[in-house]
Amino acid sequence: MTTEQAAPLTGKAPERPPEGEPAIELVDVCKSFGKTEVLKGISATVGAGETVCLIGASGSGKSTLLRCVNLLSPPTSGTMRLHGKTITDPKVDLNAVRSRTGMVFQHFNLFPHKTALDNIAVALRRVRKMSREEARQRGLAELEKVGLRHLASSRPGQLSGGQQQRVAIARSLAMEPDIMLFDEATSALDPELVKGVLDVMKDLASSSGMTMVAVTHEMGFAREVADRVLFMDRGVVAEEGPAREVLTSPRTPRLQSFLSQVL
Numbered sequence: 591m592t593t594e595q596a597a598p599l600t601g602k603a604p605e606r607p608p609e610g611e612p613a614i615e616l617v618d619v620c621k622s623f624g625k626t627e628v629l630k631g632i633s634a635t636v637g638a639g640e641t642v643c644l645i646g647a648s649g650s651g652k653s654t655l656l657r658c659v660n661l662l663s664p665p666t667s668g669t670m671r672l673h674g675k676t677i678t679d680p681k682v683d684l685n686a687v688r689s690r691t692g693m694v695f696q697h698f699n700l701f702p703h704k705t706a707l708d709n710i711a712v713a714l715r716r717v718r719k720m721s722r723e724e725a726r727q728r729g730l731a732e733l734e735k736v737g738l739r740h741l742a743s744s745r746p747g748q749l750s751g752g753q754q755q756r757v758a759i760a761r762s763l764a765m766e767p768d769i770m771l772f773d774e775a776t777s778a779l780d781p782e783l784v785k786g787v788l789d790v791m792k793d794l795a796s797s798s799g800m801t802m803v804a805v806t807h808e809m810g811f812a813r814e815v816a817d818r819v820l821f822m823d824r825g826v827v828a829e830e831g832p833a834r835e836v837l838t839s840p841r842t843p844r845l846q847s848f849l850s851q852v853l
């Protein structure tokens with residue numbers, strides 16, 4: 591019988607920092623488009639491995655906030671740190687930040703003429719410089735995780751909307767992001783397809799230790815999966831707390847009114 595050995599000190603660094611450390615820190619983040627102030631001083635922290643749902647009325651700034659976090663559309667002012675690194679620094683490498691931050695949108699933007707597998711593999715070859723075979727194996731493994739390995743050779747037009755969205759999630763995950771951002775990933779789907787995508791997101795939240803921020807109108811999902819909920823109202827975080835508490839005992843009249851409309 592062999593004795594248990596201590597991990598070698600020279601071993602590979604862990605892929606993600608330990609849970610509990612902040613993965614995302616936002617300090618007084620503001621975003622304006624011309625004279626329109628959309629985000630009016632957002633301060634929030636998301637712990638590593640935490641799942642946070644962002645809820646709020648249309649136009650409250652949820653998508654704008656996610657687009658700030660992955661620097662698709664950087665904030666006008668304020669400070670943002672990802673795993674302790676200040677990404678609002680003008681010298682930051684935008685591509686490096688974006689590649690560590692996976693984002694899944696309502697519309698999945700797969701290449702229509704490529705198979706599900708190639709949609710994933712092409713990014714791995716271009717961005718990760720993987721060989722064709724390495725990218726293929728990795729792509730198949732990611733498709734397996736979202737239950738679609740058997741459809742690897744199908745093109746997007748041959749897949750349902752829910753399956754396409756699962757391919758888009760697999761494509762993001764293949765890049766091994768530290769953080770996944772979801773912007774209403776299920777709201778363009780027919781009701782019967784929503785569950786399959788939410789199940790993939792649930793698995794990700796519970797089994798992988800991934801840090802997730804999901805904008806959602808699915809309050810059942812938020813209650814079940816989110817560690818915390820942030821309620822945005824007209825460009826500010828108007829209320830936040832543990833999911834069950836925020837969703838079942840809202841303190842502010844604005845959140846009470848919002849929940850009475852969506853529940």
Ligand SMILES: Nc1ncnc2c1ncn2[C@@H]1O[C@H](COP(=O)(O)OP(=O)(O)OP(=O)(O)O)[C@@H](O)[C@H]1O
Nearest residue numbers: 623624626628646647648649650651652653654655
């Ligand atoms: N590029 C832009 N230029 C000008 N105004 C913008 C731009 N992007 C967003 N806005 C404005 O910012 C506000 C917030 O938009 P945002 O898309 O963040 O809202 P949201 O909370 O995601 O809404 P929804 O639930 O409908 O997706 C809206 O009033 C919108 O018109």
Ligand SMILES: [Mg+2]
Nearest residue numbers: 652653654773
């Ligand atoms: Mg939006």
